[in-house]
Amino acid sequence: MTAPIFNYDDAGDTLTISFFPGEAATGIELNDNLLLRINKERRVAVSLSVFNYSILTQKTEAGLWSLPLTGLDELTDATRQIVWGILRQEPLSEILSVSTYTPSLLEKQLIVTFRDSALVAAV
Numbered sequence: 001m002t003a004p005i006f007n008y009d010d011a012g013d014t015l016t017i018s019f020f021p022g023e024a025a026t027g028i029e030l031n032d033n034l035l036l037r038i039n040k041e042r043r044v045a046v047s048l049s050v051f052n053y054s055i056l057t058q059k060t061e062a063g064l065w066s067l068p069l070t071g072l073d074e075l076t077d078a079t080r081q082i083v084w085g086i087l088r089q090e091p092l093s094e095i096l097s098v099s100t101y102t103p104s105l106l107e108k109q110l111i112v113t114f115r116d117s118a119l120v121a122a123v
Contacts, residue, residue, distance in 0.1 A: 004019050004091055005021060008053065012051075013055070014050065014051050014053060015053040016047055017049075019047060019091050020039070025038055025039055025047070026040055028075070030069050030070075030072070031068055033051045033052050033056060034051075034067060034112070036086070036092075037049075040082055043082055043085060044086065045086050056114070057114055064113050065114070067111060068111050087112070095114065095115060096112040098111070099113070
């Protein structure tokens with residue numbers, strides 16, 4: 001794989017990071033602001049689109065934004081496992097940090113946070 005290609009659309013405030021440009025892929029809506037395109041057969045990320053990029057990458061007084069991976073709930077178990085594996089491997093693991101938010105001992109929600117290095121590379 002070559003270096004990711006960062007393309008920012010100012011009018012739409014969308015950053016698209018392409019890992020395998022032009023490759024056929026399936027779109028997975030991770031949440032309202034993250035669209036992951038994957039090659040299911042090869043189990044790799046093809047691209048990641050970040051909507052509302054300028055807002056989501058601003059640091060808050062508590063640090064970087066964390067986003068829930070609510071879209072995983074809509075996937076079949078097989079597809080969820082593929083996506084989960086892709087999120088934990090390079091190149092996405094260099095851009096997103098995955099963790100779990102636990103509002104109570106009975107609830108948990110997978111979340112992602114942008115890594116600082118991804119913010120610098122995209123500027």
